[in-house]
Amino acid sequence: MSSLVEEINKRRTFAIISHPDAGKTTLTEKLLLYGGAIHLAGSVKARKAQKHAVSDWMEIEKQRGISVTSSVLQFDYDGFRINILDTPGHQDFSEDTYRTLMAADSAVMLIDVAKGVEEQTKKLFYVCKQRGIPVFTFVNKLDRFGKNPFDLMEEIEQVLGIRAYPMNWPIGVEGSYVGVYNRQLAQVELFEKSGAHGTTVLPSKQGNVNDEEFKALLGAEVHQALIDDIELLDMAGDTFDFDKVRKGELTPMFFGSAMSNFGVRPFLEEFLQLAPAPAPRLADSGVIYPSDPVFSAFVFKIQANMNPAHRDRLAFMRICSGKFTRGMSVYHARSGKTVKLAQPQQFLAQERTLIDEAYPGDIVGLFDPGVFGIGDTICGEKERLQFRDFPVFPPEQFARVQPKDTMRRKQFIKGMTELTQEGAVQVFRPSDYSVESFIVGVVGSLQFEVLEYRLKNEYGVDILMNRLPYGVARWLTSQAGPVEIKTLKNMESSMLVFDIHDRLVALVNNEWSLNWVMERNPEVEFLKVPADAQII
Ligand code: G4P
Numbered sequence: 010m011s012s013l014v015e016e017i018n019k020r021r022t023f024a025i026i027s028h029p030d031a032g033k034t035t036l037t038e039k040l041l042l043y044g045g046a047i048h049l050a051g052s053v054k055a056r057k058a059q060k061h062a063v064s065d066w067m068e069i070e071k072q073r074g075i076s077v078t079s080s081v082l083q084f085d086y087d088g089f090r091i092n093i094l095d096t097p098g099h100q101d102f103s104e105d106t107y108r109t110l111m112a113a114d115s116a117v118m119l120i121d122v123a124k125g126v127e128e129q130t131k132k133l134f135y136v137c138k139q140r141g142i143p144v145f146t147f148v149n150k151l152d153r154f155g156k157n158p159f160d161l162m163e164e165i166e167q168v169l170g171i172r173a174y175p176m177n178w179p180i181g182v183e184g185s186y187v188g189v190y191n192r193q194l195a196q197v198e199l200f201e202k203s204g205a206h207g208t209t210v211l212p213s214k215q216g217n218v219n220d221e222e223f224k225a226l227l228g229a230e231v232h233q234a235l236i237d238d239i240e241l242l243d244m245a246g247d248t249f250d251f252d253k254v255r256k257g258e259l260t261p262m263f264f265g266s267a268m269s270n271f272g273v274r275p276f277l278e279e280f281l282q283l284a285p286a287p288a289p290r291l292a293d294s295g296v297i298y299p300s301d302p303v304f305s306a307f308v309f310k311i312q313a314n315m316n317p318a319h320r321d322r323l324a325f326m327r328i329c330s331g332k333f334t335r336g337m338s339v340y341h342a343r344s345g346k347t348v349k350l351a352q353p354q355q356f357l358a359q360e361r362t363l364i365d366e367a368y369p370g371d372i373v374g375l376f377d378p379g380v381f382g383i384g385d386t387i388c389g390e391k392e393r394l395q396f397r398d399f400p401v402f403p404p405e406q407f408a409r410v411q412p413k414d415t416m417r418r419k420q421f422i423k424g425m426t427e428l429t430q431e432g433a434v435q436v437f438r439p440s441d442y443s444v445e446s447f448i449v450g451v452v453g454s455l456q457f458e459v460l461e462y463r464l465k466n467e468y469g470v471d472i473l474m475n476r477l478p479y480g481v482a483r484w485l486t487s488q489a490g491p492v493e494i495k496t497l498k499n500m501e502s503s504m505l506v507f508d509i510h511d512r513l514v515a516l517v518n519n520e521w522s523l524n525w526v527m528e529r530n531p532e533v534e535f536l537k538v539p540a541d542a543q544i545i
Contacts, residue, residue, distance in 0.1 A: 020370030028127035122155030299369035304331030304389035404450025424468035
C-alpha cells in the first residue's frame with residue numbers, strides 16, 4: 010500500500026487557461042487520449058454536439074458551443090495521477106473560473122500560434138500570477154501558419170511581463186513543422202504524418218539532433234536552421250530556473266498542435282515532471298501541509314441540478330491534507346455540524362464514479378444536502394482550522410429580477426436562493442423591501458443569461474429582468490458601526506440594497522459618481538467587498 014506522501018507526490022492538479030477557440034477542449038481531449046482514459050478522440054465538434062459529455066451538461070453550452078460551467082477530469086499517466094480542472098473559456102468574466110483556479114496547483118496557458126496572447130488569457134494569467142500559481146505555456150495550432158516562435162516569446166514578455174523559456178522548439182518550416190527539439194536532452198522528435206486526423210496517438214521517431222539519419226530526414230537547410238535557432242536560444246535566452254517559474258517570472262514554453270497530436274506527448278511528459286505536486290495552503294491556524302494526517306478540504310464550487318432527472322446538488326471540494334475515505338465523518342467549519350461523506354463522486358473521462366478514497370490534490374464531488382457553501386472548510390478534527398484565502402469578486406453589472414407570473418413566486422425564491430448558494434450570481438434585496446424582486450449582481454453578463462435560462466429550465470420560472478445602470482458596488486461601514494440609511498447624504502442617483510447577510514451596499518453608476526458620494530459622506534467607509542472578505 011502506498012503512503013500518503015507517495016500519493017501526494019504523484020498528483021498533478023492543474024487548469025488550462027485560454028481565450029475561447031485556442032483549443033482547450035481539443036487539448037483536454039488529447040491529454041485524455043494519451044492517458045488512455047479515452048481510446049479514440051472524437052472531433053471537437055462531435056463532442057460539443059454530444060450533450061452527455063461531462064463538461065457540457067448544460068443545454069446553453071450546447072447551443073452556444075461554449076463551456077459555461079467547469080468540471081474536473083481525472084486520469085493516470087506514467088505513474089502520475091492527473092486532475093484537470095476545466096475552466097470555462099467564454100469571453101465573459103466569470104467568478105466560477107477564478108474559483109476553479111483556487112483549486113489548481115499550476116496552470117497551462119494555451120496560446121493560438123496565429124493569435125498570440127489574447128484578452129481572456131491575459132485576465133486569467135493575472136489571476137494565476139496574483140495567486141502564485143506557476144504557469145506553463147503551450148503554443149497550439151502549429152499545423153497552421155502563425156507567428157514566429159521568437160516573436161511569441163517577445164509578445165509574452167511584453168504583454169504579460171513574464172519571460173518564456175522554450176522547453177522544446179518546433180522543427181521545420183512554418184506552417185508545416187515536422188517535429189520538436191527537446192532542449193534538455195538535445196533530442197529531436199519527428200512526428201509521422203498521420204492519416205488518422207488526430208483521433209489516435211501519433212507515432213514519432215526520436216534521436217540525437219546530430220544523428221546523420223535525422224540530418225538526412227530534415228534536409229541540410231532545415232537542420233541548419235534548427236541548429237542556429239537553438240544556438241540563439243542558448244546564448245540569448247534565460248537559464249532554466251524553476252524558482253522563477255514558481256515566482257511567476259518565467260514560463261516553460263512548449264509547442265504543438267492539439268488537433269494533429271503533434272507535440273502533445275512531449276508536452277505532457279515534461280509538464281508532469283516539472284509541475285508542482287499539491288502545495289501547502291494557508292489556514293487561520295497557519296500553513297497546512299498536504300502530508301498533515303488530518304483530513305482537510307475546501308469547497309470551491311457548487312453545482313445544482315447537474316442531472317436534471319435527479320435534481321442533485323454537488324459540492325466540489327479540493328482536498329488539501331490527509332486521506333479521504335468514503336463514509337468518513339467530517340466537521341463543517343462554518344456550521345459546526347458533523348457531516349458524513351457518504352457518496353463521494355469522482356469524474357473520470359466521461360463519467361462519474363463512486364470513490365472509496367482520495368488524496369490531497371484530488372477533487373471530490375459530494376452530494377450536498379444544502380449544507381455547503383463556496384469557500385467552506387471541511388476538516389477531520391473539530392475547530393482545527395479554517396482556510397481563509399477564498400476570494401470574493403465585486404459585481405460589476407446589475408439587474409432587477411422578478412417572476413413574470415406571481416403565482417410562481419415560491420419556485421422563484423427557491424431558484425434564486427439555490428443559485429446564489431451555488432455562487433452563480435450575487436443577490437441583493439432592495440432597501441425599499443419587495444419580496445417579489447431581487448437585485449442581481451454579476452461579474453460578466455453571460456451570468457444573466459445563465460440565470461434566466463436555469464430559472465426557466467430547472468425551476469419552471471420565467472423572469473422579467475431589467476438591467477440597471479450601475480457599475481460599482483460598495484459595502485458601507487463606519488467606525489461607529491453599521492451605517493444608517495437616513496444618515497447618508499446625496500445618494501439620490503445611487504441605489505441602496507442589502508446583501509444576503511443584511512449588510513448595506515450602495516450601487517453607483519461609476520467610479521466618478523462613487524468619488525462624488527464618498528466626498529459627501531466622509532464618515533462612511535466604502536468597501537469593495539465585505540470587511541471580512543478578500544478581494545481578487
Ligand atoms: P476551446 O475549447 O479553447 O474553445 O477550443 P476548441 O478545442 O473547441 O478548438 C477551437 C477550434 O480550434 C476548433 O475548430 C478546433 O478544431 C480548432 N483547433 C484546436 N486545436 C487545433 C490545432 O492544433 N490546429 C488547428 N488547425 N486547429 C485546432 P472548429 O472549426 O471550431 O471546430 P471543428 O470544425 O474543427 O470541430
